[in-house]
Amino acid sequence: MSNLIIGTCGHIDHGKTSLIKALNGFDGDSTKEEKQRGITIDLSFSNITKLEKNIAFIDVPGHERLVKNMIAGAFGFDCVLIVVSASEGIKPQTIEHLEILKLLGVRDAVLVLSKADLISKEELQIKLIDIEGFVASYEFDIKFTMGASIFQEETIEELRDRLFKLEASSKQEENFFRYYVDRAFSLKGAGTVVTGSILGKPIAVDEKLFICDLQKEIKVKNLQVHERDVEVASISNRAAINISGLDAKSVQRGFLISKKGYLRGFKSIDISFNAISDKALHHNRAYSIFIGSKKLNAKVLLFSSEDSLQSGYANIKSDEDIFSIFGEKIIIRDGNESVAGGVVLNPINDPMKKQQKLLLLEALYKKDIAKAYEILTEVHKKGLGLISSAQRFALSHSNALKTAKELKNSFIDEKELVIYPLSTKEIIYKNIKGIYTKNQYALLSNSSIKLRLKWASEGFIQVVLDELEEESFLIKDANLYRSSQIKEDFTSSLLNIVLERLEKESLAPTAPYNIYDDLNLDRKMGDDILKSLCAKKQVIRLQHNIFIHHQSLAMMVDAMRGIIKKEGYIDIANLKEKYDLSRKYLIAYLEYLDNFSDITRDANKRMLLNIDIISHENKNLF
Incomplete structure (x- = not known):
């Protein structure tokens, strides 16, 4: 079924709601207050259906104090039903509604002179021509113009038939819900x-x-x-x-x-704007901002003036998050007056210099997305996520990728959907080269380098690794890279380096991942080295992240036995008196004692069963 949303527009008491009721039997003025006052106060919604076509009506209030409610419905119009009383003609709220719809980009329109039974046919024809000319000056594409009266059934039938002949919605489907x-x-x-x-x-x-x-x-x-x-x-x-x-x-x-993940909210967005007729926007003044059906209070900061402008660029600064997309229309009001309309150019607040921001806004205003990408990649030297293009530029994933690929001096990681300026490659290059220059025994994979350069994609890192390999600075061994300067047995050297380090660190050894980072070792390689040292019993694993040199552990076990012999027991308190270590080490050493058959435990205290007997099994623990 094809769909079309038609909204009403017009001055109070020109018959908008009565016309909708005549078309489909729905009385939009349903609340007690609306019936008592005889006016539409809030939005009302109804429809008519014929065959495979559905027309939804959004009836809006015409009172000047209720324009905020009118705007809340107007953003969704496909077409507007402009209702003007044949006897009264154009009135102030008709004009304000037309100005708002123009600013919101609603172009398709139907003009109906209501209450046509109150004037002669000759006068009606004259007014139709005159009022159509006035409405057309607001750049509407008027599909048809006619007179109608709720007391003339044939005019209502004609209006209904002509509405169903209108084309279905031509709204461009956005890239997400x-x-x-x-x-x-x-x-x-x-x-x-x-x-x-x-x-x-x-x-x-x-x-x-x-x-x-x-x-x-x-x-x-x-x-x-x-x-x-x-x-x-x-x-x-x-x-x-x-x-x-x-x-x-x-x-x-x-x-x-x-949908989750598509929109980020910002308390500051950038727009282009045009003021209504002889009005202007003032710098650093608070206004009411209408975006979709939302109203929020915000300050407007002009980019090119500290006074006022009729058109230009402005920053909207609010106390609440604004969830918007590129190209979305907004209305700016001051009290009960509409002042200007705007188009969201930059819905994502990027920290940048004012001159950079102006260049970006000019590119966005011209819809030069390629230029906008260039400016933003210079701001986001460590990667601009293409996934944000759905909100930032209202682009689909495929179109964002296509545009990015056309850029010069950029690297596009299609897998991780990130774009980098090529100049950023030098940062990765210097970083990797610095690691291997400082530590000739460094042994890293792409993924372990990414742990250090979290902003860099693996695809971009690989480009640099390939270049360093071509320069014969690095040699690739499986998925690891080592310095081309090392000629001796690489693995043996690394085993000795790790073992010597653990020996020096004695009773407070560094956690494995910190050792790997300090020695610039790939994590898998580091794990393999520790496994090998443990298999040779040169290193003992106390817990998942505590590995200690076997001699240091033997020394600690002898010391703990000495405390038991002297004090009758050992626990965290008396062990800490002798060794000022963190709790994690103290607990690990005490728990290691539980492996010995001559050690018994009562609550948190360990004691000896027989201090003169140390079994063969106990000796094998080392």
Whole structure:
């Protein structure tokens, strides 16, 4: 089924809600306050269906004090139904609605002069031409113009038929699911339900979603599109999502639901903007920012002025995280006045110099993504993740990779999806060469180098290792690299180096991984060396991370036996009096005593069964 979201637009009491009711029987003014005051206060949602086409209506309030509610619905419009009273013509709120829709990028429009029964046919034709010309000046693509009255059934039928002839939604499907909440409530027996318009990829029942503002994962229990249960909901569907694991009171209008891992929130984003007519944005002033169905308070900082501008670049700085994507439209208001519209250029806050930021914004404004990549890789010399391109540039994975591959002086790791400036290769080169120059017995693999250079991908490291091998600086042995300067038996040398180190460290030996790092040894090779030393009983393993020279251990065992003979027992307290070691070593040595057959234990104290007998078995422990 094809979908189309049509929203209303127009001045208060020009008949928007009555027109929707005439089309589909739905009375949008359903609350007690709306019925008492006779006006639409909040958004209402309804639809009509014919064959394989569904039209969803978002009816918005026309009162000047309720424009914030109008904006909350307008971001999801595919087409706008501009309603103007035939008897009253264009009014102030009509104009403000048109300005907001223009700033939000809504272009497809239908113009209906309501209450057409109040004027003559001749006067209606004149007004149709006149008002269409006015509306067209706001750059709308007007699909058709007509007069209608809820008291003239034939005009309602004609309007309904012409609406169904409109083309389906032409919204470009985003690279991932996005959905702004416009309502949240609880249903008995179902739980929490949220409603909104789908902007990105489809979702299905049982899928996991992520509420960005709460940083909470949720699950889709059920999906409805216009009160019909469905398995899948797609772009331009008005969808109600029944979610589990969340109280409705914790969800607010404007919360953004997506998939986990796609969007990061920032308290600062960069935009381009254009002010309405003779208005301007002022530097360092607080405004209300409307993005999707969300309203937030933020300061606007201009890039090129400390006074005011009618157009340019600005930074939006808020106290709460903003979850946005490249190209998203925003509205900026000051009190009850709309001031400007903006386009999100930089939804990810990168620390950079002002001049770099301006160059980036200019590239993004021109949609020169290749240039933007160049600027960002100079900022992120230690790697720019291509996975962020979905949010940063609204690019799919394949398009991001394609654009990155076209860059000069860059290295693209397609496996880890990271882009580096080629100049960064020199950092890796100097680092690796420095290791082997400082320690000629270094023996490292690609993965062990990555443990030192956590920002570098294995693919980028391999490029440098290959170059060092070509230069005959390194020799590859299986997956390990050794200095070409070493000619003697490499393994024997390393065994002796490790053994001598453990002997020097005596009773407080360094943890294995620290030894490997200090000696620049690959971890697997280091493990193999310790296993070999243990097999020869030159080194004893006390615990998984404590390896001690056999002579040091023998000395400690003799000393502990001496304490037992003198004091009748040994525990942590009297052992620490003699040896100021950390608790982990003291416990390890005491537990080692438990291996001897002439040692008994009472609670935390060890004692000798017979101090004159040391069995052959005990001697073999060394």
